[in-house]
Amino acid sequence: MNQAAHQAIEKAAGRDNYSSSRAMRILFAEDATNRGAHPPEAVVRGTHETQIARVLKACSEHQVPVVPRGAGSGQTGGAIPVAGGVVLDLAGLDRIISLSRPDQVAVVQPGVVTGQLQKAAAEQGLFYPPDPSSADFCTIGGNVAENAGGLRAVKYGVTRDYVMGVRAITPTGEIFETGGANIKSVVGYDLSKLLVGSEGTLAVFTRLTLRLIPKPEAVATLSGYFKDLTGAARAVQELLSSGIVPTACEFMDRLGLKVVGEYGGVEVPDGAEALILVDIDGPPEVIRRQAGQAAEILSHAGGEPVKVADDAEQAAALWKARKVLSQSSYQLGPNKLNEDVAAPLGRLADLVRMVRGISKRHGLPIVVFGHAGDGNLHVNTMYDASDPEQSTRAHEARSDVFAAALSLGGTLSGEHGVGTTKLGPAGAEIDPVALMLMHRIKKAFDPAGILNPHKALPPL
Numbered sequence: 001m002n003q004a005a006h007q008a009i010e011k012a013a014g015r016d017n018y019s020s021s022r023a024m025r026i027l028f029a030e031d032a033t034n035r036g037a038h039p040p041e042a043v044v045r046g047t048h049e050t051q052i053a054r055v056l057k058a059c060s061e062h063q064v065p066v067v068p069r070g071a072g073s074g075q076t077g078g079a080i081p082v083a084g085g086v087v088l089d090l091a092g093l094d095r096i097i098s099l100s101r102p103d104q105v106a107v108v109q110p111g112v113v114t115g116q117l118q119k120a121a122a123e124q125g126l127f128y129p130p131d132p133s134s135a136d137f138c139t140i141g142g143n144v145a146e147n148a149g150g151l152r153a154v155k156y157g158v159t160r161d162y163v164m165g166v167r168a169i170t171p172t173g174e175i176f177e178t179g180g181a182n183i184k185s186v187v188g189y190d191l192s193k194l195l196v197g198s199e200g201t202l203a204v205f206t207r208l209t210l211r212l213i214p215k216p217e218a219v220a221t222l223s224g225y226f227k228d229l230t231g232a233a234r235a236v237q238e239l240l241s242s243g244i245v246p247t248a249c250e251f252m253d254r255l256g257l258k259v260v261g262e263y264g265g266v267e268v269p270d271g272a273e274a275l276i277l278v279d280i281d282g283p284p285e286v287i288r289r290q291a292g293q294a295a296e297i298l299s300h301a302g303g304e305p306v307k308v309a310d311d312a313e314q315a316a317a318l319w320k321a322r323k324v325l326s327q328s329s330y331q332l333g334p335n336k337l338n339e340d341v342a343a344p345l346g347r348l349a350d351l352v353r354m355v356r357g358i359s360k361r362h363g364l365p366i367v368v369f370g371h372a373g374d375g376n377l378h379v380n381t382m383y384d385a386s387d388p389e390q391s392t393r394a395h396e397a398r399s400d401v402f403a404a405a406l407s408l409g410g411t412l413s414g415e416h417g418v419g420t421t422k423l424g425p426a427g428a429e430i431d432p433v434a435l436m437l438m439h440r441i442k443k444a445f446d447p448a449g450i451l452n453p454h455k456a457l458p459p460l
């Protein structure tokens with residue numbers, strides 16, 4: 001950035017909302033991906049729409065890259081300013097503008113923390129189902145940009161299913177609105193859905209209209225340990241085809257169980273190869289009956305022991321294995337490559353077996369867990385990044401995990417997006433003609449290519 005660019009962008013942002021200090025540049029150099037820092041040349045605090053539009057216009061005119069940022073909890077480097085330029089901090093736009101019970105719609109600014117919206121909706125007897133594990137700190141803007149998933153996707157879908165309308169600004173500074181509070185609307189192309197998952201590369205969201213639904217009355221929780229993977233996979237398949245639609249259906253493999261047993265204070269039965277955890281929500285009398293049926297399905301597939309929680313405390317005890325897993329897994333290595341591949345439901349056991357083979361081949365521990373009910377597994381390769389030889393093996397293992405997922409008809413990312421970390425491998429997944437169309441769409445929104453460059457789209 002030259003002096004003229006600094007001055008123009010500072011003027012557009014307002015002096016109090018602009019900083020090129022070393023401290024601010026360091027603060028905004030990284031996100032939760034933890035794979036190296038790239039300090040921006042300046043940080044702008046977004047305060048309102050016309051200010052953001054002015055900033056984007058100035059950046060466009062001076063060919064300065066701009067990276068929108070929510071809470072920086074992304075796992076694929078989406079908010080890292082890899083090309084320098086400006087980080088546009090949107091976390092301060094954190095107002096819930098309206099929450100309408102009759103319309104079952106919330107209108108929010110992008111910096112609203114997901115958990116705050118969930119709470120505000122619950123106070124009105126409503127429910128915002130998308131529930132990434134980062135809900136306590138990530139923002140709705142980041143969720144929409146990444147099409148965030150989470151635990152409840154089996155029954156309720158992902159962020160995309162709740163985005164009804166978007167107000168946004170193009171990289172050239174034009175404010176526009178798409179969609180709105182209507183459940184049905186087929187007028188024009190559905191730009192709202194196009195913006196979902198665009199990873200901050202097409203437009204900056206300034207207001208989001210989100211669908212809410214009635215709050216479920218109660219939740220039942222059950223779990224089952226399995227001595228073999230085939231039984232666990234059968235339990236999931238039978239549960240999902242039984243007519244019961246679980247809210248969550250989570251899986252943990254034997255290595256995950258070993259670490260939570262040894263370091264997480266969880267009692268794990270000897271010889272356990274897999275754990276299946278299930279939540280079912282709805283009216284109390286229905287979920288009681290369905291929890292009983294689900295327990296039978298798990299037992300029939302070989303689950304031993306199968307436990308149904310009687311109250312919230314017991315439910316929390318069953319979920320403990322999953323909650324302490326991430327922290328406990330660092331006992332296997334100080335660093336992790338955390339990937340979120342997905343595969344068709346019928347191929348999940350194959351994917352887990354293939355990952356076991358990859359772990360053996362590269363001599364590194366790989367923990368597999370995640371959302372068995374929607375086919376999205378987290379595959380965490382644990383290693384020591386200070387050892388170059390181990391680092392090389394870990395990255396080779398990661399490439400093999402991607403290849404394994406694709407060979408099963410799966411995908412490189414079920415919820416974390418491409419960002420910068422999956423740009424290379426994503427080229428192998430996206431159809432070449434589809435990729436060309438995606439680049440044309442990017443060009444239509446962002447002719448100068450300044451908005452979050454080198455993210456989401458592999459080069460042609």
Ligand SMILES: Cc1cc2nc3c(=O)[nH]c(=O)nc-3n(C[C@H](O)[C@H](O)[C@H](O)COP(=O)(O)OP(=O)(O)OC[C@H]3O[C@@H](n4cnc5c(N)ncnc54)[C@H](O)[C@@H]3O)c2cc1C
Pocket residue numbers: 031032067068069070071072073074075077078079090110131132133134137138139140141142143144145146147148149150151199200201203204205206415416452
């Ligand atoms: C412990 C932990 C658990 C997690 N669990 C889950 C999970 O269960 N499911 C899941 O899907 N993800 C999960 N994540 C990943 C992450 O929380 C999500 O990707 C989340 O959506 C990112 O939100 P954010 O506000 O932190 O966005 P950031 O990281 O700040 O940004 C993410 C992307 O969104 C863009 N962006 C942000 N705001 C805007 C805006 N207003 N307009 C346009 N673009 C914007 C950025 O440019 C960037 O490309 C987890 C992360 C952590 C650290």
